[in-house]
Amino acid sequence: MTKKAETDTTTVPQVETVAALRDRVATWRNAGLRIGFVPTMGALHQGHLSLVDYARDHADRVVVSIFVNPKQFGPSEDFDRYPRQLAEDRAKLATVGTDLLYAPSVAEMYPEGFSTTVSVAGVTEGLCGASRPGHFDGVATVVTKLLLQAQADVAVFGEKDYQQYLTLKRLVQDLDIPTRILPGPTVRDADGLAMSSRNAYLSAPEREIALALPRTLTRMVEVLEAGQDDIDAVLRQGRAALQEAGITQVEYLELRDAETLRPVTRLTAPARVLAAVRVGQTRLIDNMAVTPPRR
Ligand code: AMP
Numbered sequence: 001m002t003k004k005a006e007t008d009t010t011t012v013p014q015v016e017t018v019a020a021l022r023d024r025v026a027t028w029r030n031a032g033l034r035i036g037f038v039p040t041m042g043a044l045h046q047g048h049l050s051l052v053d054y055a056r057d058h059a060d061r062v063v064v065s066i067f068v069n070p071k072q073f074g075p076s077e078d079f080d081r082y083p084r085q086l087a088e089d090r091a092k093l094a095t096v097g098t099d100l101l102y103a104p105s106v107a108e109m110y111p112e113g114f115s116t117t118v119s120v121a122g123v124t125e126g127l128c129g130a131s132r133p134g135h136f137d138g139v140a141t142v143v144t145k146l147l148l149q150a151q152a153d154v155a156v157f158g159e160k161d162y163q164q165y166l167t168l169k170r171l172v173q174d175l176d177i178p179t180r181i182l183p184g185p186t187v188r189d190a191d192g193l194a195m196s197s198r199n200a201y202l203s204a205p206e207r208e209i210a211l212a213l214p215r216t217l218t219r220m221v222e223v224l225e226a227g228q229d230d231i232d233a234v235l236r237q238g239r240a241a242l243q244e245a246g247i248t249q250v251e252y253l254e255l256r257d258a259e260t261l262r263p264v265t266r267l268t269a270p271a272r273v274l275a276a277v278r279v280g281q282t283r284l285i286d287n288m289a290v291t292p293p294r295r
Contacts (some may be wrong), residue, residue: 012064012093014101018149021102025063025151033060037152037179039143042066043083043197044092047187051156052096054184058154064093065102065146067109072138083197102150109145118144120174123166123261127274128285131251139164140171147172147179155179160186160194162272162287166261186286188214194286201282210279212245217288220273224255227293231255231265242277249278258289267292
């Protein structure tokens, strides 16, 4: 169904302004083409590139944005040192047939006098919302802008950031934004660690320790799906396993409903185990699906 990308392995065309983006997208829309959109903060890895492939399966043209959004970082977080490598990213995007790279500046996104915040209640409360105050407001505000700027038919977000994905699904529904939000599966390195631009911060020994995160979540999923119904015990064992492996700073480790993110006390509907931990200075998140066992 998809039409061939305009670019294959040549350089991906790049725009930096809302006007130029709108122009390019309008030409495609007028030709009856469907637009797919993949918002990112750059420092691209295979996880991001898989979302481009996924978008291509649902659209004729794929736009990727790279914007390190200052509004979603707390004052003591890593905004300043977040990896920025636009030329390298652009080359990677060419290998997956991206049609357009949108790389706005902070001044283009938030011009002098910018005063609006978009805030989603409910699914943003707890988990990362509790440990990163203001984070989801920053995400909701920038994604609202990006979606209105790009006028895409579909936008793909990774399940890696599961709470963010649910927040954005809620956002487009509540604000009647005519873009369908699609979830892209989490891509992992061969050792199991979910790919993340922040993995670059980990030293080799820290990375070894970090592997306990996917290992522990996998084990918890197995135990829950095998029918263990003492959820508190599973969570306690999970925390103990992380501690034992050297992950002493566990921000949260929880079992939540896969749709509402409400805490689960009995596993009767699709759920998700979600965790945020710190290994050294690096904050890592991960989550996995849990299917209720047939009883
Ligand atoms: P980021 O650049 O970290 O803001 O991520 C941009 C998009 O890529 C978000 O929708 C993320 O959820 C998604 N993403 C990040 N890491 C992965 C991964 N390992 N697998 C799949 N998607 C990912």
